[in-house]
Amino acid sequence: xxxxxxxxxxxxxxxxxxxxxxxxxxxxxxxxxxxxxxxxxxxxxxxxxxxxxxxxxxxxxxxxxxxxxxxxxxxxxxxxxxxxxxxxxxxxxxxxxxxxxxxxxxxxxxxxxxxxxxxxxxxxxxxxxxxxxxxxxxxxxxxxxxxxxxxxxxxxxxxxxxxxxxxxxxxxxxxxxxxxxxxxxxxxxxxxxxxxxxxxxxxxxxxxxxxxxxxxxxxxxxxxxxxxxxxxxxxxxxxxxxxxxxxxxxxxxxxxxxxxxxxxxxxxxxxxxxxxxxxxxxxxxxxxxxxxxxxxxxxxxxxxxxxxxxxxxxxxxxxxxxxxxxxxxxxxxxxxxxxxxxxxxxxxxxxxxxxxxxxxxxxxxxxxxxxxxxxxxxxxxxxxxxxxxxxxxxxxxxxxxxxxxxxxxxxxxxxxxxxxxxxxxxxxxxxxxxxxxxxxxxxxxxxxxxxxxxxxxxxxxxxxxxxxxxxxxxxxxxxxxxxxxxxxxxxxxxxxxxxx
RNA sequence: GGCCCCUUCGUCUAGUCUGGUCUAGGACACUAGGUUUUCAUCCUAGUAACACGGGUUCAAAUCCCGUAGGGGUCACCA
Numbered sequence: 001x002x003x004x005x006x007x008x009x010x011x012x013x014x015x016x017x018x019x020x021x022x023x024x025x026x027x028x029x030x031x032x033x034x035x036x037x038x039x040x041x042x043x044x045x046x047x048x049x050x051x052x053x054x055x056x057x058x059x060x061x062x063x064x065x066x067x068x069x070x071x072x073x074x075x076x077x078x079x080x081x082x083x084x085x086x087x088x089x090x091x092x093x094x095x096x097x098x099x100x101x102x103x104x105x106x107x108x109x110x111x112x113x114x115x116x117x118x119x120x121x122x123x124x125x126x127x128x129x130x131x132x133x134x135x136x137x138x139x140x141x142x143x144x145x146x147x148x149x150x151x152x153x154x155x156x157x158x159x160x161x162x163x164x165x166x167x168x169x170x171x172x173x174x175x176x177x178x179x180x181x182x183x184x185x186x187x188x189x190x191x192x193x194x195x196x197x198x199x200x201x202x203x204x205x206x207x208x209x210x211x212x213x214x215x216x217x218x219x220x221x222x223x224x225x226x227x228x229x230x231x232x233x234x235x236x237x238x239x240x241x242x243x244x245x246x247x248x249x250x251x252x253x254x255x256x257x258x259x260x261x262x263x264x265x266x267x268x269x270x271x272x273x274x275x276x277x278x279x280x281x282x283x284x285x286x287x288x289x290x291x292x293x294x295x296x297x298x299x300x301x302x303x304x305x306x307x308x309x310x311x312x313x314x315x316x317x318x319x320x321x322x323x324x325x326x327x328x329x330x331x332x333x334x335x336x337x338x339x340x341x342x343x344x345x346x347x348x349x350x351x352x353x354x355x356x357x358x359x360x361x362x363x364x365x366x367x368x369x370x371x372x373x374x375x376x377x378x379x380x381x382x383x384x385x386x387x388x389x390x391x392x393x394x395x396x397x398x399x400x401x402x403x404x405x406x407x408x409x410x411x412x413x414x415x416x417x418x419x420x421x422x423x424x425x426x427x428x429x430x431x432x433x434x435x436x437x438x439x440x441x442x443x444x445x446x447x448x449x450x451x452x453x454x455x456x457x458x459x460x461x462x463x464x465x466x467x468x469x470x471x472x473x474x475x476x477x478x479x480x481x482x483x484x485x486x487x488x489x490x491x492x493x494x495x496x497x498x499x500x
Numbered sequence: 501g502g503c504c505c506c507u508u509c510g511u512c513u514a515g516u517c518u519g520g521u522c523u524a525g526g527a528c529a530c531u532a533g534g535u536u537u538u539c540a541u542c543c544u545a546g547u548a549a550c551a552c553g554g555g556u557u558c559a560a561a562u563c564c565c566g567u568a569g570g571g572g573u574c575a576c577c578a
Contacts, residue, residue, distance in 0.1 A: 003566080004564045014578050050577055112576045128505070137503055137574090145576040152578045176504070176573040197505095199571090204511080206570070284512095287527090292515060314513080317507050317571060324512065324528040334541075374538045386539090405538090451537035459538060467539045 010039025010167045015047040016058035019267035020065040023201045025193035026285045031169045036305035044073035046085045049149045064114045065268040069278045086155050093150035096158045105187045121179035126310040127194035133179045161190040169196045199316045214263045215247035218255040275307040275379030280329045288318045330378040342370035349381040355390040372469035394464025401466040405456040407486045413457035429478045436472030463491035
């Protein structure tokens with residue numbers, strides 16, 4: 001890119017009608033990265049000309065998610081109130097409209113105002129190249145609605161011109177609108193920006209990834225389960241939802257909760273609550289449709305601001321692969337300094353009400369817990385699901401694990417467990433290292449082939465299954481009293497089972 | 501349906517503009533083996549793609565034409 005005299009200005013202009021979804025986040029990321037790469041400005045604007053669907057709450061949520069991602073707009077500091085809102089700039093559109101009308105570009109139609117097309121329009125897109133649309137394919141379109149509000153088309157053009165936006169980066173679905181916008185720029189006597197349309201992000205099944213996906217999935221599940229109502233949803237709302245009259249998220253979530261169904265992550269907030277960090281999400285999103293070209297895959301915002309440009313954006317749609325996202329996340333967690341991981345995990349656990357028992361129970365031992373799960377976690381949520389037994393004694397024992405580790409060879413595992421119990425009861429030094437040494441010294445005298453001879457029965461007793469972190473830290477976290485209680489419960493449970 | 505766009509391993513992609521160095525590279529996933537008290541980590545190896553059909557050329561993943569498939573758009577939504 002040549003260093004032009006006009007500074008680069010990009011913008012992200014969501015309509016505050018719902019949560020920020022990953023497609024929007026990627027558009028924001030590209031816009032941010034392009035501006036940073038060229039030493040320009042990245043601006044934010046709310047497109048709230050749809051009065052019915054826009055809300056202040058949605059604005060707040062979008063801001064919250066953008067902040068979480070670290071994509072700060074230059075016009076939101078120091079005060080987020082400075083972010084332009086289209087509903088508050090009506091004079092601007094009316095002035096533009098008057099100008100267009102005076103030049104004979106418009107006419108009234110049922111209370112709305114239309115803009116006259118008819119000429120062929122050509123423009124160059126930074127990704128898709130030269131585009132020419134014959135005038136015959138271009139219809140006169142509404143630029144002001146009967147309610148006096150501008151349509152999206154007029155508002156974007158007027159605002160982008162007023163904000164000196166030089167590069168418009170947006171989803172590919174706007175490509176077909178661009179001739180209209182180009183014509184509007186020309187009629188207004190404004191300089192056209194560079195347009196950069198990005199390919200779409202798709203679901204694994206090839207359908208477009210959209211915020212409505214949750215509603216679709218919930219509706220489908222409700223149908224096949226013959227659900228006729230949902231908790232906390234009025235009958236009217238429920239039937240309206242099922243009749244596809246709306247895609248209300250709350251209804252979808254109520255249905256999902258009732259059917260114990262996991263809704264797909266679509267919004268930035270979903271990935272946040274699933275335990276992904278912003279850096280990982282951003283990295284993965286950037287790679288969907290863009291790449292630095294040299295087999296480099298792992299990078300951060302700094303790298304993007306140094307290397308991002310339009311020429312390496314692809315033209316074809318890409319499917320969102322959660323496995324790869326998870327792999328990125330796992331890799332990132334693995335490479336974190338232990339203290340950083342522990343801090344991040346603790347912060348996350350403190351923010352999730354359902355994880356409060358871990359904070360309460362683990363207390364000052366949280367660091368040990370974090371360390372035990374650093375190698376085993378793909379997300380910040382994983383330690384909670386994987387390590388549930390730390391806060392809740394097992395209520396059942398996995399049949400396979402029991403057979404293999406306790407029952408086999410006439411209850412060899414149970415005998416070993418019993419023997420180990422006495423040693424654990426006798427020790428007065430309940431620390432991870434000492435406990436590991438104790439177990440390591442125990443298996444051979446008992447005739448075991450390796451440490452598993454005692455470690456596995458112990459795992460079953462403590463967790464109900466055969467999987468846990470190393471025994472040393474696990475025992476240390478559980479504490480002597482709890483450990484002995486669980487062993488006793490296990491021994492008793494299986495004695496009874498044997499006697500009956 | 502009209503118009504527009506897209507098409508390399510299952511997935512994300514490098515390579516296409518400037519045809520030969522591509523017996524097509526990387527990553528995720530998957531498979532096998534190794535390390536490990538379980539799981540995970542880690543190490544090694546492997547399977548796997550130029551949508552199809554015609555051209556042009558000494559030579560095509562790369563250029564041209566056609567076909568098929570996918571996506572977008574056709575609102576007083578954005």
